[in-house]
Amino acid sequence: MTPVGVIVVDKPSGITSHDVVARTRKALQTRKVGHGGTLDPMATGVLLVGVDRATRLLGFLAKQDKVYQATVRLGSSTLTDDSQGQTLASATADQLAAIDEVAIMRVVAKLTGDIEQVPSAISA
Structure with a gap:
């Protein structure tokens, strides 16, 4: 059976x-x-x-609501928008030091709620 x-x-x-x-x-x-x-x-x-x-x-x-948890690397941009892609740009130590919790929360707020996910330029 x-x-x-x-x-x-x-x-x-x-x-x-x-x-x-x-x-x-x-x-x-x-x-x-x-x-x-x-x-x-x-x-x-x-x-x-x-x-x-x-x-x-x-x-x-x-179709049900989902919750995502992620670990991110600030100050790095890749060709594939993930940790596996070729690094395109990296922030300097001074640029990273200028990022505070308020700035992070401002960006996180844009990723909260209903959002339309846009695939990266290179995706499966």
């Missing part, structure tokens, strides 16, 4: 969301497995995996 349900996977860095699906298919010996949203290969975090009839829930679950 094929299991049915949603599995919450803590995806590690270095594997794709498709890799998680493939491993789940193999472990549960079923083809009807899907995920509720792609995480970049270098990203870690919660990946919802639906099995059998529960795959129908994934579209609904993907």
Whole structure:
């Protein structure tokens, strides 16, 4: 009997969301497995995996509110807008020293709430 349900996977860095699906298919010996949203290969975090009839829930679950937690490197710009890309520019020590908590919170406020995510110039 094929299991049915949603599995919450803590995806590690270095594997794709498709890799998680493939491993789940193999472990549960079923083809009807899907995920509720792609995480970049270098990203870690919660990946919802639906099995059998529960795959129908994934579209609904993907529309629910999400919370993101990130570690950022201030003063560095990359070609791919992530930690893996070629560095395009780096701030000087003096420029970094001028950044205070108020400036950081001003930028964070722009990334809070409903936002339209724009893909980087180079993306998957």
